[in-house]
Amino acid sequence: MPSRIGARHLRCVLSSLSLFWIAVALAAPARSEPAQTEILIRLDERQQRAAGIDTVAAQAEAGTTPTSLPGTVSVPPRQLRVVAAPAAGLLEAVLVAPNEPVREGQPIARLRSTELLEAQRLYLQALSAERLAAERLRRDEQLFRERIIAERRLITTRADHDFARTSLQEREQFLALVGMSDAAIAELKAQRRMAPALTITAPVEGVVLETNVSAGERVAPAAPLFSIAELKPLWITLQVPLSQAVAVETGTRVNVPGTPAQGEVVRLGRSVDAVTQSIAAVVEVEDGAEALRPGQVVTASVALRPNGTPQWRLPAGSVVRHAGRSWVFVRTQEGFRARPVTVVAESGSAVTIRAHLGPEDQVATRGILALLAELSNLYGG
Known part of the structure; x- marks a missing residue:
């Protein structure tokens, strides 16, 4: 009996050792890895x-180890606005010049448009139809309360009024799309006098980067007229060679020697440029952004931190x-x-x-x- 127990114990030990070494072999890296x-x-x-x-x-x-990398200054897409022609017409005046700062709502151009006149005419027509439908509804509601007309006629009159009111809202929205302000629409509603020209205003505060037209030109609907941008912060897109890409990470500090401009990496590209074999690293510059210009080519100093x-x-x-x-x-x-x-x-x-x-x-x-x-x-x- 003791020998039988000893043999069984030995088999258990050997089995446990086998499982242990199998686990070690699976956990250990493959021999080919070195x-x-x-x-x-x-x-x-x-x-x-x-x-x-x-x-x-x-x-x-x-x-930290500084390294120099080439880059190009650009405006973040969220800060760039393109002002397009709201309607076809003749550009009577251009009121701003490139690199001129503008305020939100500041007039930047005047456009004379027959499309604008047509939109106002249709709005006034829809306004008259809505007022007529509202008066019919008021009258039929009074007649229904006096049991003079049937309920079916009242339902039809209400539907006609709803349609007229919806048409008026549609025409009002169209006026807004062709560039009329709320104040101008309110004045048109009150005075019922159409304006032949439209004043185009700046949608945001910023700097005029480009003017694509001049006074006296005829423009098509949605033709780009101006590019307006907020110039703080700015982006610098660095070209990072693949050999250095792993050393650049989000949060890495960057400065432009000779200027007060400095910022940090906010985004690293995932694709590689086939020609330069580099990736793009986007640096957002808040401090000293006024020393940079969109389109400027710079050499930035990147502080690579120990990892x-x-x-x-x-x-x-x-x-x-x-x-x-x-x-x-x-x-x-x-x-x-x-x-x-x-x-x-x-x-x-x-x-x-x-x-x-x-x-x-x-x-x-x-x-x-x-x-x-x-x-x-x-x-x-």
């Missing part, structure tokens, strides 16, 4: 000398691009290990990267082409 992130390139001393490979120790950096990954400075040319990633070659006893890195900033003499390196690591700075050829053979991407 080969996908770091590539060992075997080179002996003789091969390294023949390839002319030199190395240098990486210099540690701390704090927990060590940051290092290397000579220019130490980083290569392959298979859509940036790589450095770290010397080992077997040769070199190609390690993917994130480029933070680049200049003519140095490059700043984020990578898991150590102060004792030696990084190749010359003979890169031979190492890149070996990397291409081992890691085709």
Whole structure:
């Protein structure tokens, strides 16, 4: 009996150990993962000398790292208004010029239009019909109370009045669509005198960016006349190279050297420009926006903050691009290990990267082409 219990206990232990190691194997990363992130390139001393490979120790950096990126100033879409011609007609006068500030409701043009006259005529006609229908309804309600007419006639009269009132509302809305103000419509209703010309006003407070017409021109309905924009805040759309894209994030501070303009990244693009291989980062500039102009091309200084990954400075040319990633070659006893890195900033003499390196690591700075050829053979991407 004791031996039988011991055998059973041993089988339970072995079964538990098997399940444990299976769980460990499933939780552990696949063996091929290191080969996908770091590539060992075997080179002996003789091969390294023949390839002319030199190395240098990486210099540690701390704090924020500034980098310069090109960008274009633009007006946020929510702050741009296009004033269109409400009706076809002759533009009698243009009352504002480009770059002129305007107030909301300020007259900016006068338009003489036969369509406006027709809209007023139809409105006055609908107004008379509604008043006649209202008088018929009042009279029939009195006759129905005196039991002189049947209820069916009263129902018909009410329906006629509802239709007349709806038609009047439609014509009033059409007058608003052709640009007449509430005060002008009220005056037309009271005085019943039609106006041959229409005063176009600014819909918002801002600055006139464009005037697309001049006095004396005939314009079609919905033809764009003016572009008016509020110029604070402004946007700067930066072109961020793919090698630096992961180092830029929402909230990153940006300033334009030589101006008081500064802001932060509010949006990062998800698509890549096929020509420049860069993504768009939108910076909203509130402070110092008056120093910028829509359409202006600027070079912005972007303060890249640490993200927990060590940051290092290397000579220019130490980083290569392959298979859509940036790589450095770290010397080992077997040769070199190609390690993917994130480029933070680049200049003519140095490059700043984020990578898991150590102060004792030696990084190749010359003979890169031979190492890149070996990397291409081992890691085709």
